[in-house]
Amino acid sequence: MGYILKERQNQVSVAGNHAETIDCNKASLAGSVSQRACVFCGSRVVLYPIADALHLIHGPIGCAAYTWDIRGSLSSGSQLYRLSFSTDLQERDVIFGGEKKLIAALRELIDLHHPKAAFVYTTCIVGVIGDDVEKICQIVEEEKGIPVIPVQAPGFQGTKKDGYRIACEALFKLIGRINRPTPAHSINILGDFNLAGELWMLVDYYKQIGVNVNCSLTGDGRVEDIGNAHNAALNVVQCSGSMSRLAVMMEEKYGIPWKRVSYFGIEDMSEALYLVARFFNDSDMMEKARNLVRKQFERLMPKLQWYKDKLKGKKAAIYVGGAFKAISLVKALRLIGVQSVIVGSQTGTKEDYDVIRRLCDEGTIIVDDSNPVELSNFVKEKGANIFIGGVKERPIAYKLGLGFCDHNHERKIALSGYDGMLNFAKEIYATAMSPIWKFT
């Protein structure tokens, strides 16, 4: 493994080697071709799906341009969140300050679109020139009578994970503003972003077992629903990297307990239903959950067996944003006969990596914050057939002659829940078995 930098050697580990714990949550080494993004990116992706809020990006045009409608988080109504709003800071603004421009832009925007709330993201340069964004948000909030929330996310002030934290703090400011009559068996779903309509499937499953989804943070999110989030009985947290911070804050202030779940794969999806039923300690609900799982299990297993037979012996490399997702992926791949030989993430924690190490077969490479050189070498070394990752990994995988599945925000089909598992199997099969690989 001579291609791994000395400084990075502790960020790579091998399953079965129990002596080491992995280093993570470190800033990328300067000069690396990191696959990671920044603080702004972290906050932007979490808040983005709140569909009836407006999202104004205070900075030069780039930060707004690159985050314009790039995430397939679907909305059942308002599409306001998919527009790109920027103060497009110019040199003169950098010299004289951008406050005047910001306040004018906010007023213009709110008058034009009458949103339920506004988020104002500060970017790197605003962090340096020192515009008082808090003050401006306060002025406009009083003037327009809607929540105007500063999201202080200069890109350099940490990692993408810090952006998640900042987003959680912004969301927290919205919560508790509204009190609506809320059924007793109500939960909030945290950390699902409704990619390809996945949230809607989850809401339906929960409904089938008698659970009301009070509010989604933040997929297909609405400002008023979030305002009422504190009236739910339980927070169910997926993608824990981004949202557990909010769950903790809500537990402290409102006494709402929270549970970590994953909706990916039959096993984890079913557990997510059982867990809620156990929490409400309701035998009728548990019975419904069991029936639902049984029905889905019977429906899916014969179909999945077909894929398992065909995919036997295939090996996968996983490199995704959050490690919790990677854990589910390992399990789901195992269900269809695919062995995970490389498992990595951009933002995993020590605990996540410990789970991965216990879960994976001996010899699996486990890596934090990797780069294309490492990844392509790992793939060669381990003889992977399929790569699961995001936009920047896709073309590299193809060039290497590997199948590819996008498990990031560019996925086009739902991969959560029971139907998602079937979609996943189909996608893995289609890409791993594509005739194109016979020609390379």
Place this chain on the structure above:
Amino acid sequence: MLLRHTTAKEIDRKALTINPAKTCQPVGAMYAALGIHGCLPHSHGSQGCCAYHRSALTRHFKEPVLASTSSFSEGSSVFGGASNLTQAIQTIFKVYNPDIIAVHTTCLSETIGDDLNSIVSKADEDGLIPEGKKVIYCNTPSYVGSHITGYSNQVAALVKFFSKSTSHKCNVINLVNGWMEPSDQREIKRIAKMMEIRTIMFPDMTDSLDTPLTGKYDMFPKGGVTQEDLTATGDSRFSIGIGPDCTENTCVKLDEKCHVKYDVVDIPIGLKATDRFIMSLSHHSGLPVPGCINDERGRLLDMVADNSKYLYGKRVALYGDPDTLVPLVEFLISLDMKPVYVITGSESNYFNKHMEKMLKNISGAKYKSGELADTFRLHQWIKQEGVDMIFGNTYAKYIARDEDIPLIRIGFPIADRPGHNFFPITGYVGATNLVIQILNAFLDKQDRTCEEEKVEFQM
């Protein structure tokens, strides 16, 4: 629908940009640097910039795009990014080992005032740059200009760092590429080859961002202009800058440094611009235009004549970059179409001057460049009085869908259709390709939407 948020009534905006028709400088510098052989672009700023630019370029080209980052932290913003860049230079040569590192700045590193010249000189003095390797740099503050400014700055830096003149002039023409697709550059190379002209093309994204699938992955693909060729540009007898906003600066710099005279032409999109480009090539190389090129021109004319009735009077809205829009609008006028609304987010005198001249006889035609010239405004214009077709990048699809008009995808980024990096729009062949796209879009729409009894076999 997404753009139901657009109102026909233009509100008076002073500060707010909605749905921009531009992006920021560094991505242009990164794109240009990918046209240099063995070069790793390096983004001197926060990690996010680099990730965003790579993602944008990857989505567009469907190719691996590698670039490194200085990974700024809180400390860098206080103490400056010198140590980050110095560390980065060491890391990059140790791990990725490119021949060249092309550093560009970001809004952050510009604002805190990092001096690339002294940082890189110091790294060189300290022996951190291995023998035969180079670290080049350019300034690309995101709050000045747009992505094309960054592109232009990176290309000009190539002259600064490489071009040399010896006493020996060579019978070579420099072709300085503006922002075009690899396919467009390939077509221009083909034309020069047909004319038997010796050229050095830079930057050159062919075989860099349209690489074949071989089962092997090379971090540094075979394409891109080489260091040797870049050095030799100072001995060429002439330069042709293709697209003024992206290349004029470079041509001027090369003339100042190495006394290479130049001509700056429009990107050869369409009939007249290709005519002018080929005449410039012929004139400055002293070589005649071969018959085969005339034939390509003739075939284009023939196809336009066969189909002109479908083009006449069609109202068109466009947005994109000045260097693309000027020849494109000229071509649409040659096709008897009516370009009525034209927008670019990049401030450009070149654009303003030509639009003024070309659009003055088209009643109701409007154009705007620079700040607040965004696609929201373009859509408002369309809502006031409709058009039959729109040209733009992928973001134009929302307008196209809302207005139910065909979209021709030209520009950056195109993230939802293949083809732009295969089929050129430059030269007569590219113009033919473009006319076919336009015609097929109209005819497909007609077949899909006309009354059933009017579906016709012959069109």
